[in-house]
Amino acid sequence: MKYILFVLVSLVLSNVLYAQNLKISSNQRYLTDENGKPFFWLGDTAWELFHKLNINDSDYYLRTRAAQGFSVIQATLLAEDDGLKKPNANGDVPFIDLDPNKPNEPYFRHVDEVIRKANKLNLVMAILPTWGDKVISDRLGNGPIIFNKTNAYFYGRFLGKRYKNDNVVWILGGDRNPIEESIEIWRAMAKGLTEGDGGRHLITYHPAGEQSSSDFFHNEPWLDFNIYQTGHAKKHMEVYHFAKKDYDKTPTKPFLDAEPCYEDIPVAFWNYMNFDTEFKVHKTILNNDNSLKDTAHFKLGFFGDYDVRLAAYRNILAGACGFTYGHNAVWQMFEKNSSFVIPCITDWKESLQRPGAVQLQHLIKLFKTIPFNELKPDNYILAENSAIDSLHIVASSTMKHSLIYLPKGGTITLKAHQFKKLRWYNPRNGEFTKWQAYSKFQSTSLTSPTKGDKNDWVLILKDKDKLK
Incomplete structure (x- = not known):
């Protein structure tokens, strides 16, 4: 009996220890x-983690991901890939009879275990209670649509209470823009979450592409950051x-890019897929294991590590409080011989070491030398003719430093x-050149060690010292 009590107490203390x-x-x-210590959000997109x-x-x-320096994992409780009807890896679905008022305990016990494993690795779980296709919106999906104001509130309160003592952030939405009817549903879910956890956890909203939560909810009291x-x-x-746009919003709120271009995803993939068919693409472009064989099918090519770096450094120096990485195979946890949402070149395990993910460790290294929380956008430092090959240069400054990101190097x-x-x-590669003395007090040009694509x-x- 004493041993059982010791284990129970240890579990409780462990839960509190890692809840930040x-x-x-x-x-x-x-x-x-x-x-009060500044927290740098370096997220990874793992939408199907709980499901697959x-x-x-x-x-x-x-x-x-913890060993690679990530600090946040973004995952969805009711996943995009038929997450209401297709069982998780243990054979469980989230609800009984597709009813949010009837959570299926075995499903959420698995979620519990994953969250607490993450927290013990000092990873914050940024959790979508549902993918946006389960709520009425401007765009259809697998669904089905199951939420209304009443059950959204119940479900939010259930989650808030269950994960009150865990290190989580709540992300409403899920690749959908709200319409008038759904705004009240998201408000109800936010209210349930807040009442369930006593307001202990931050809440935000994940919109569709090329949109911000600030476009719809900036003045909502429950929206803590964009x-x-x-x-x-x-x-x-x-x-x-x-x-x-989000930096200039009032009232001031932190913001970040929570879904930039994913590494190894086809550019504008939807133009080359038919989502009304089972495989979404013709099987002739796939290998026998359902991985992508004919990459030329996607005529605009794929995003790579360079695109990841462009998005990361430009976002941070423009005032973002962090950045989220994504990989096409990892977000959907694609395994060979299984289904996919978007065709994948590799499976999720192979993809964990792709260059874009590895190179983000260098982003962290840079901000161990310069406090990211003191940066302010500062393109004023650049002369008007500083654009290089029409690629936008971003500058940011603290009281003692200025950082300027040159997408193709060159002379600035x-x-x-x-x-x-x-x-x-x-x-x-995360390497610094040696410090050089620099005391010129006039307009000047500087050239990077290398340049080009x-x-x-x-x-x-x-x-x-001072600025004119």
């Missing part, structure tokens, strides 16, 4: 932990425009400044 409950900073620009993976595979996935989805429509998406012209030092940072660099200016 993210907060909003005093200046409303970034996130903090419970002790058993507990051993979940453990492998979470340990891999997320936007810059999406998968084209190369060189102008993520800095999304950032500026600055306005009159006075700094004591400068060096370059390579986002591809995919030769992006960060210029770091240090020890700023």
